[in-house]
Amino acid sequence: MDIKDWIKAARTHKGWTQQQLGDAVGRTKANVGHWETGKHEPKLDQIQAIAKETGYPLPALGIAESNVEPALELKKSRMVPVTGNVKGGDDGYLVQSHVPDGFVEYWTGDPKAFALRIKGDSMHPRYRAGEFVVVTPSIEAQPGRDVVVRLFNGKCLLKQLNWVRQDEVQLLSINNGYGPMTIPMDEVECICRVAGSVGPDSMVF
Template sequence: MTYAERFQLALDQSKLSRPQLARELGVSAQAIGEVLKGATRSLSAENNSKAARILGVSSDWLATGQGQMNMSNVAAAPSLGTSRLIPVVGHVKGGTDGFLEEMQYPVGHGEGFVQYWTKDPKAYALRVKGESMHPRYRAREFIVVTPSIEAQPGNDVVVKLKDGRKLLKQLNRIHDDEIQLVSINDGYEPATIQRDEIEDIHRVGGGVPPDALIES
């Protein structure tokens, strides 16, 4: 298991969002994203120890993979699962009006798979086209979507509206009859959408670099 996979495992177990963890560590959410994608090999020793305390895991396990993940509950770790192959079912591209210009899902598993840790048996991956979602997601990277895991404020989400339009945004607030979404690249004003206009909200678990593709 790589550092990024251990970090993702600990983050998912903690139920914290990326922005929440970033605030606790005093780093940017983008920096956390780089760690989860494997673009940054690891956190500094100081931040690794701090992250381990926040996430409730052993700092040695997080840094090296050695020893027990959670010293206070050793038996819980095996039930969390391991990394597995996630099918790449389509692609996603941002448009000029804040909505997705293209999002094909699902279209089969023609591109192959990416390896990613998740408990969601319905997880799927989308390849990013273009630079409209930079710097959060770069061209040709993969976004892993976990529709069975409930999205929480602070999570990135794929939202499909009943009129067919689609968005990839950060979920900011949830109310009884509406949700508020914010742009992932500060390119657009926050959007408030009525719940009865929404067909699906799928949580984004994280990103995977382009070279992670395993062709089918």
């Protein structure tokens, strides 16, 4: 059984909606929907939490039941403000509109987290029009992660962080429309980690 089918079976076994399962394991209805369609796969601790909360047997993924309680309780999601819209410009930089217009629900421990709504198809297929990227400025970005980079000249980029050196940073394009971009560090105001994305139906007012 695929993991997406197992999640739906576990939820049905309990008689829960996607919202109820999400509440039980500290995720959103959208997260559960993505798991059940196969858009995203849950992490191991989330699979274990689903099995525990629903009483449904763990899937045959080589996961053994543990009699050791986890050290930390699963954290709950919270409302993250949407601070504007972004789309890719012809020069590879973001075109940004700073108009707060709602909130999206997302798990994060960063009190400074914010979300940006994607407009246009310039970031497809990584990010689709209408989706939201959640940015966590307080958490250090690591190479290989998507980041929002703000420059002192006011320009902004949504890229993948390739590497950071003492005097330079190299960024890779998300949509493969541009080559690697190497920028002097003295031009960079901040590099903010992108924690993930949520669907267009996730926003509340």
